Amino acid sequence: MTVRAPAAVGMRLEEVDTPALILDLEAFCQKPLAQYSVTDIGHDPFSRAEVFSDSQALNVFGEQLSRQPGNGSYSNKQGTFCLEGLNCLGFVPGFDALQQPCVYVVYKTEPDRWLWYHQALEIVQETLEFVLANPSPDYLLHWSS
Secondary structure, three states: OOOOOHHHHOOOHHHOOHHHHHHHHHHHHOOHHHHEEEEEEEOOOOOOOOOOOHHHHHHHHHHHHHHOOOOOEEEEOOEEEEOOOOOEEEEEEEEOOOOOEEEEEEEEOOOOHHHHHHHHHHHHHHHHHHHHHOOOOOOOOOOOO
């Protein structure tokens, strides 16, 4: 599920409907698809990687594994790595938010995956309420994903 807050596209703070976003997330969490999540992997225009075969890709992975054994998930100029494992169930070609080709990777997620998002939306809602109740110089709320 992708939660895209309207503020990300320049809406005024008083126009952001976080209660509706919270309700949408709660409804999504009741669906069977809530046990899955999606990430996308596309070409990194800043990468200088020259990988042309599966054996070269395996060597790049081996280099990352030797540097960061079992140390979470991350991306760098060499690629995207999930060193603790990722239970991938689907690979769907498509386009990312910048309209660049990518592959969407569907994977099984932890049962409490969406709790973090719920808590984050509640924090955003409390922040918005505070900012709107306390007149002051212009505030800018930025939520980086």
